[in-house]
Amino acid sequence: MEGYSFARAYKAQTRHKINQLEFSVVSRKDLIVLKERAGRPQDIVDVGNLRSSTLSKTKPKAKKPKEKRAQKISAGATQPSLIAAAERS
16 A cells, blocks of 8 residues: 555546536545545445455346246236236326
8 A cells, every 4th residue: 555645546536427416436446445544444344345346347247038027927918907007108
């Protein structure tokens, strides 16, 4: 951690905007270092979660369609109440 500075993390931040809200995000690596340096109990928990999380390490895999569910839906679609509901929407 020696040689690490907040200025480095600040310079490497990314800017995002959602609707009218603008915000900055530090990298995962920088966030871990910042939390380790802070050393508060919740920061230590967060560091463990960040290290064990694969959320930002890999892209999520596409889910395969569930055939059983699709079959149940298509089989149930012949029921008059489901047909009526579909026609109303």
